[in-house]
Amino acid sequence: xxxxxxxxxxxxxxxxxxxxxxxxxxxxxxxxxxxxxxxxxxxxxxxxxxxxxxxxxxxxxxxxxxxxxxxxxxxxxxxxxxxxxxxxxxxxxxxxxxxxxxxxxxxxxxxxxxxxxxxxxxxxxxxxxxxxxxxxxxxxxxxxxxxxxxxxxxxxxxxxxxxxxxxxxxxxxxxxxxxxxxxxxxxxxxxxxxxxxxxxxxxxxxxxxxxxxxxxxxxxxxxxxxxxxxxxxxxxxxxxxxxxxxxxxxxxxxxxxxxxxxxxxxxxxxxxxxxxxxxxxxxxxxxxxxxxxxxxxxxxxxxxxxxxxxxxxxxxxxxxxxxxxxxxxxxxxxxxxxxxxxxxxxxxxxxxxxxxxxxxxxxxxxxxxxxxxxxxxxxxxxxxxxxxxxxxx
Amino acid sequence: xxxxxxxxxxxxxxxxxxxxxxxxxxxxxxxxxxxxxxxxxxxxxxxxxxxxxxxxxxxxxxxxxxxxxxxxxxxxxxxxxxxxxxxxxxxxxxxxxxxxxxxxxxxxxxxxxxxxxxxxxxxxxxxxxxxxxxxxxxxxxxxxxxxxxxxxxxxxxxxxxxxxxxxxxxxxxxxxxxxxxxxxxxxxxxxxxxxxxxxxxxxxxxxxxxxxxxxxxxxxxxxxxxxxxxxxxxxxxxxxxxxxxxxxxxxxxxxxxxxxxxxxxxxxxxxxxxxxxxxxxxxxxxxxxxxxxxxxxxxxxxxxxxxxxxxxxxxxxxxxxxxxxxxxxxxxxxxxxxxxxxxxxxxxxxxxxxxxxxxxxxxxxxxxxxxxxxxxxxxxxxxxxxxxxxxxx
DNA sequence: CCACTTAAGCAACGCTGTTGCCAAAGTGCA
DNA sequence: TGCACTTTGGCAACAGCGTTGCTTAAGTGG
Numbered sequence: 139x140x141x142x143x144x145x146x147x148x149x150x151x152x153x154x155x156x157x158x159x160x161x162x163x164x165x166x167x168x169x170x171x172x173x174x175x176x177x178x179x180x181x182x183x184x185x186x187x188x189x190x191x192x193x194x195x196x197x198x199x200x201x202x203x204x205x206x207x208x209x210x211x212x213x214x215x216x217x218x219x220x221x222x223x224x225x226x227x228x229x230x231x232x233x234x235x236x237x238x239x240x241x242x243x244x245x246x247x248x249x250x251x252x253x254x255x256x257x258x259x260x261x262x263x264x265x266x267x268x269x270x271x272x273x274x275x276x277x278x279x280x281x282x283x284x285x286x287x288x289x290x291x292x293x294x295x296x297x298x299x300x301x302x303x304x305x306x307x308x309x310x311x312x313x314x315x316x317x318x319x320x321x322x323x324x325x326x327x328x329x330x331x332x333x334x335x336x337x338x339x340x341x342x343x344x345x346x347x348x349x350x351x352x353x354x355x356x357x358x359x360x361x362x363x364x365x366x367x368x369x370x371x372x373x374x375x376x377x378x379x380x381x382x383x384x385x386x387x388x389x390x391x392x393x394x395x396x397x398x399x400x401x402x403x404x405x406x407x408x409x410x411x412x413x414x415x416x417x418x419x420x421x422x423x424x425x426x427x428x429x430x431x432x433x434x435x436x437x438x439x440x441x442x443x444x445x446x447x448x449x450x451x452x453x454x455x456x457x458x459x460x461x462x463x464x465x466x467x468x469x470x471x472x473x474x475x476x477x478x479x480x481x482x483x484x485x486x487x488x489x490x491x492x493x494x495x496x497x498x499x500x501x502x503x504x505x506x507x508x509x510x511x512x513x514x515x516x517x518x519x520x521x522x523x524x525x526x527x528x529x530x531x
Numbered sequence: 532x533x534x535x536x537x538x539x540x541x542x543x544x545x546x547x548x549x550x551x552x553x554x555x556x557x558x559x560x561x562x563x564x565x566x567x568x569x570x571x572x573x574x575x576x577x578x579x580x581x582x583x584x585x586x587x588x589x590x591x592x593x594x595x596x597x598x599x600x601x602x603x604x605x606x607x608x609x610x611x612x613x614x615x616x617x618x619x620x621x622x623x624x625x626x627x628x629x630x631x632x633x634x635x636x637x638x639x640x641x642x643x644x645x646x647x648x649x650x651x652x653x654x655x656x657x658x659x660x661x662x663x664x665x666x667x668x669x670x671x672x673x674x675x676x677x678x679x680x681x682x683x684x685x686x687x688x689x690x691x692x693x694x695x696x697x698x699x700x701x702x703x704x705x706x707x708x709x710x711x712x713x714x715x716x717x718x719x720x721x722x723x724x725x726x727x728x729x730x731x732x733x734x735x736x737x738x739x740x741x742x743x744x745x746x747x748x749x750x751x752x753x754x755x756x757x758x759x760x761x762x763x764x765x766x767x768x769x770x771x772x773x774x775x776x777x778x779x780x781x782x783x784x785x786x787x788x789x790x791x792x793x794x795x796x797x798x799x800x801x802x803x804x805x806x807x808x809x810x811x812x813x814x815x816x817x818x819x820x821x822x823x824x825x826x827x828x829x830x831x832x833x834x835x836x837x838x839x840x841x842x843x844x845x846x847x848x849x850x851x852x853x854x855x856x857x858x859x860x861x862x863x864x865x866x867x868x869x870x871x872x873x874x875x876x877x878x879x880x881x882x883x884x885x886x887x888x889x890x891x892x893x894x895x896x897x898x899x900x901x902x903x904x905x906x907x908x909x910x911x912x913x914x915x916x917x918x919x920x921x922x923x924x
Numbered sequence: 925c926c927a928c929t930t931a932a933g934c935a936a937c938g939c940t941g942t943t944g945c946c947a948a949a950g951t952g953c954a
Numbered sequence: 955t956g957c958a959c960t961t962t963g964g965c966a967a968c969a970g971c972g973t974t975g976c977t978t979a980a981g982t983g984g
Contacts, residue, residue, distance in 0.1 A: 147903065149552050150543075150579035151941050152971050159542045159972085175934070184542035190972050215930025216980040270806045317750075330930060360778055373835075378778075381769065384837025385753055398792045399808075399824070406864060415792075431792070438788045439835070444777025473801060520838075543971050545940055552941085570963070583941050602950095608961025609949040696963060925984100932979075946972070951960075 163194050165509035166346075167204055167223040168228050168248060174207050176218035195221055200426055202227045209327060210317050223247060228508075228529065229283070231276055231291040231330070232501030234337065235268065237261045237311065242275045244283050245501035247508075253283045254494065261296075262312040265323065273327050283433070289330035291505030293324060294340035296370070304334045310370070324329040333503040334336065334381070336368050337496045338390050342374025343381045344499025345449055345489055345508060360446040361441050364489055365392065367432065367462075368452035372415040379510070397434050417454075425458050429465020437473045440484050451489035459488045533909055547592065552579065556587050558903030560597055560616040561641060561740075567600050570613035574735040588614055595620045596640070616640055621901075622676070624669055624723070625894030627730065628661065630654045630704065635668045637676050638894035640901075642740050646676045647887065650735050655705040658716065668721050683724035685731035685896030686717060687889050690765070694780040697727045703763070715820075726896040730889045731759050735767025736774045736893025736899060738842055738882055753839040755831050758785065758883055760825065760855075761845035764806040770836060774899075792828050810847075818851050822858020830866045833877050844882035853883045898907075 148154075166175060166183055177195060181188040198204040207222040216363035225246040232251075240259040243251040255275050261268060264494040279290060298307040299457075304321020325332040340366040349362065364374040373392035375382045382389050393413035394406050401410025402418065412435040436448050448466065455462045467486040474483055489495055543551075559568060559576055570588060574581040591597040600615040607727035618641040625644075627634040633652040636644040648668050652661060663735060691700040697714025718725040728736075735757040742755065757767040766785035768775045775782050787799050795802025795811065805828040813820035829841050840858065848855045860879040867876055882888055 147555060147577075149579040149583070149941090150548050150553055151579070151583075152548075152969085153941095155543055155545075155548050155940085155971060162540060162542055165540075169971055178930090186541075186542040186544070186971060190542070191973080192543075193972080196933090212981050213927080213930075216932080218931065289880075348953075377770070377775065382836075383772075385839065386837055388837030389835065394834060396790055396827050397788055398795075399803075399827060401792075407868075410792075434792060438831070441787060442782065442832070442835075443775075443783045444779055444781030444784075446778065475800075484759045519902050529952095540974090544970095545938085548940060548971085571961090580942060581963075582965095586941080589964090605950050606961075607951055607959080609963080674929080726957065926981105927963095927984085930980085932977105934977075935975090937974075939958075941969095943966100943968075945964105945966085947962100947964080949962080950959100951975100952958090954957085 146529045157439070159184070159194055160198065160313065161191070161507075161509055163191065164198065164203065164223070165483070167198075167221060170222070171248070172222070174220035174222040176210060176220055177230075178218060179440050188236065225250060226286065227251075228289050229286045230289050230501045230504035231279060232340075232497045232499065232503070233272060233276070233291055233293045234340070234497035234500055235259065235261060235272070235280070235293060235295045236337070236496075237296065240271060240275060241497040242279055243497045243501055244279045244286075244288075245498065245505065246286075247505065248506060249344070251494070251498060251500060251501075253278055253279055254497075257316060261309075262314070263316060264314050265318055269327055272324065276328055281425070288330060289508070290333065290504040291324065292333045292340065292500035293320065294335055294337040294500040294503070295320070295438070297336040297338070297387070297391075297497075298334060299334060299387060301333075301335045301339070303334070306334075316421045328432075335500075335503055336374070336387065336390065338364060338372040338374040339381055339383060339387075340374075340499035340503060341366065341451065342376050342390075342499065343493045343502045344491065344495060345374075346379070346381065346500055347506070361443065362449060363436065363443075363445050364449045364451060365432065365436060365455075366452040367416065367450070367454045369454075371416060371432075371452075375443070377445075381506075383401055392435065392439070395438065396473065397431065397433055397438070399411055420454055425461045426465060429462045430469060432462065433466040433469025436486075437469050439475070440470060444483065447484055448486045449489040450486065452496055455488070457491070463488060542624060552577070552583070553591065554900075554902055556584065557591065557616070557901060558595065560591075560614060561902050563615070565615070567613035567615040569603060569613055571611060571671055573614070589781065614656070616683075618643060619645075619679065621682050621895045622648045622679045623682050623897035624664060625890045625896070626669070626684055626686045627733070627890035627891065627893055628652065628654060628665070628686060628688045629730070629889075630689065631719075633664060633668060634890040635665075635672055636887065636894055637672045637679075637681075638891065638898065640799070640898065641893065642737070642895060642898060644887070644891060644894075646892075648672055654702075657707050658711055658713075662716060662720055665717065669721055681723060683726065683856075683897040683902070684717065684721055685893035686713065686725060686727045687730040687731065687893040687896070688727065690729040690731070690780070690784075692727060693781060693873070694726075694728045694732070694776055697725070699727075724897070728768070728896055729765070729780060729783065731757060731765040731767040732774055732776060733767075733779075733892035733896055734844065734882065734888045734890065735769050735783075736895045737884065737888060738767075738900070739769045739772070739774065740895055741883060742840075744882065749799075754836065755842060756836075756838050757842045757844060758808065758825065758829060758848075759845040760843070760847045764809060764845075765824075766832070768836070770838075771877050785796045785828065785832070788828055788831065790824065790831070814875060818854045819858060822855045823862060825860025826853065826859040829879075830862050833863060834866070838877065840877055841879045843879065844881040844888055848881070849885070856881060884897055 171305040177191045181191045195523035204221050205224050207305045208219040208220050225248040228247050230245050232243045240257045242251040242255045245251050306315045306320050308316040317399045320351050321332045321334040361377045366372050371393035375390050392412040397412050398410030404411040415431045416428045463486050470484050537863045548813050570584045574584045598617050599612050601613050603611040618639040621640050624636050633650045635648045637646040638644050689702050699708045699711050699713050700710040708760045714725045714727040736807040754770045759765050765785035766783040768783050787804040789803045790805050791803030797807035797847050807820045856879050
């Protein structure tokens with residue numbers, strides 16, 4: 139807690155203003171990538187004065203976070219100076235604690251992994267051994283990478299867990315972790331700020347950054363769902379450009395959506411869950427049916443949340459990527475034809491990054507707050523219905 | 532568009548800062564209701580200095596939006612002065628354009644309707660007659676209520692439509708409205724700013740305010756779903772305290788969630804939609820089954836989005852409220868038992884407000900931006916993981 | 925070579941919340 | 955009744971934000 143009321147929305151002062159704009163500019167610099175942006179383009183994108191952008195970028199350059207990199211072609215006057223993010227200025231650690239393996243990455247500001255380590259892990263063996271392994275791998279990572287300024291470590295685990303409190307709940311197959319304050323324990327061991335989240339959420343966060351890059355700066359990056367089909371079925375939701383966790387980090391529990399009333403019993407006790415139907419189809423080798431079931435679940439989600447695209451991942455999917463992408467896309471296309479809206483196709487694809495998707499995303503748990511606008515409220519919303527409200531006359 | 536980049540997130544300057552804090556304080560004043568809040572309590576809730584709160588409230592008082600109202604009991608020193616919102620300082624108009632009826636309310640800042648009018652409406656008859664009727668009713672409302680400062684009009688219609696552009700799409704049964712720029716047309720006729728949204732969204736927004744009141748200031752009001760079962764089935768989603776619309780105002784399309792693979796054909800062309808199953812059960816008099824189907828859909832939603840509560844409304848529900856509330860609650864309770872999380876019960880209740888829910892909510896389309904942190908998309912923060920990032924060291 | 929155009933920075937400014945201090949308005953004990 | 959103490963809330967000075975007005979830098983084109 140920062141000190142203000144119980145979860146209350148904080149008021150903003152000058153430092154908050156400064157931080158907001160700095161993060162905004164930093165985010166645009168990141169989105170620009172290798173290509174860079176000029177000051178005037180930043181001014182146009184933020185709505186700030188060129189002079190304000192000059193001041194902000196001067197501070198970022200002084201901190202080593204940004205640098206000048208060549209100039210554009212002249213359009214009749216002084217050519218624009220191109221600014222670029224300096225990716226190596228800071229780093230973050232991403233940790234993926236899976237059931238049998240630990241993946242640890244050291245990522246730069248651009249999210250690119252500069253060092254990766256893998257180690258076997260007995261997750262169900264309990265805290266002490268896991269913490270020791272993590273500590274050793276992180277130390278190796280920091281040493282091998284020289285000694286770059288590390289901002290913190292993001293940790294991705296199988297759910298359920300509480301992101302806000304940093305506490306694990308009863309992970310399936312690893313009951314003894316229930317209630318363990320993993321975030322604080324790790325923060326003490328590593329001497330770094332730590333952020334804990336579900337593996338699917340971390341993956342979605344990492345993918346959000348990639349997609350934002352791909353699609354340009356456009357429109358706050360929109361919304362997508364990352365569906366992960368491995369030994370279970372889960373989802374990570376990015377809504378309106380931001381990861382949606384829900385109040386108790388419970389959002390994205392996609393596996394036990396019921397898509398068949400009174401269907402076969404699922405391990406969770408209910409009937410007709412997507413996960414049960416999907417995995418059963420996989421088990422009997424009927425991948426087409428598995429993809430169709432997954433597609434129906436995805437279509438429900440797309441329609442309910444007005445989502446822009448669907449990304450698939452997880453071991454089971456990766457064993458037959460074309461089959462799943464095709465099957466899910468088929469269902470979505472069928473439903474898009476009948477939709478009342480513009481009927482825009484919702485693209486389906488395999489989540490890039492392969493086996494490292496989650497670890498890369500875990501690093502983003504630390505990096506993401508540096509970029510996008512902290513203070514969601516400070517920025518006048520993107521809608522502004524009509525000529526904006528007349529300033530409380 | 533405000534002038535900055537294409538949908539880009541705007542930078543913040545001093546006026547934005549001022550507006551943010553003013554809205555924040557105004558929101559807390561509204562939440563306090565009749566009871567009022569002291570300056571120091573506002574300072575604690577916002578994290579601002581008492582002196583800053585004094586300045587902000589002084590401005591609000593000068594604008595007539597807030598006023599002093601008595602004092603608290605002393606705790607050994609000077610007693611605190613209680614501040615209250617002045618509800619009558621401004622007003623907003625809420626319009627519910629239903630298929631056969633127009634409901635128009637004039638609401639004060641607290642959202643309380645101070646005047647209500649109803650008129651028959653032939654929605655499918657097309658724009659000209661509808662606009663004329665609306666203009667007449669609004670004029671009557673403004674005249675009868677004296678001449679209070681009216682901020683604008685919120686308009687709630689059956690979907691689908693585009694909230695951002697203010698344009699209707701192909702409303703079922705009223706094809707000739709497709710593409711009509713209702714917001715701008717009404718804005719010109721009425722000489723007021725106009726905001727357009729789906730009826731379910733307006734209802735959810737209005738209910739969000741009521742719930743926020745009920746639950747105290749707690750936690751940004753959390754999340755809930757409003758399920759509307761009338762001639763169709765739709766939903767309004769409030770996530771993280773803010774109404775979630777999706778990029779194309781398509782969020783909340785709940786009726787055509789598939790809950791029975793290869794179930795009976797629905798009017799939309801798909802099979803096994805909740806709406807079809809639910810309405811079919813209603814038609815054959817099996818209300819228990821209708822409630823159960825609705826409950827399964829609600830449970831999917833609760834689990835996927837980590838929602839705090841479910842509110843039911845709409846004509847069909849209101850004909851048998853206890854039956855639906857009980858049936859839905861039953862399904863949710865069954866599933867809560869098997870849930871891995873804390874298993875907190877998700878309460879189910881009838882949405883208060885009865886037939887005026889949507890019109891009241893429509894007024895909130897105008898009022899909501901004045902209060903509390905505007906929610907751009909979702910930007911779900913409220914986390915700030917650990918000691919907050921060390922300020923980009 | 926010079927007029928013109930465009931980019932970027934310096935200086936002064938208005939306005940924000942903050943800090944330091946003091947007046948106002950109570951309680952409680954002598 | 956009087957005085958010490960506590961708490962609230964405003965006044966004044968201040969640091970720092972983006973903005974405005976203007977100047978300097980760095981190109982193009984005739």
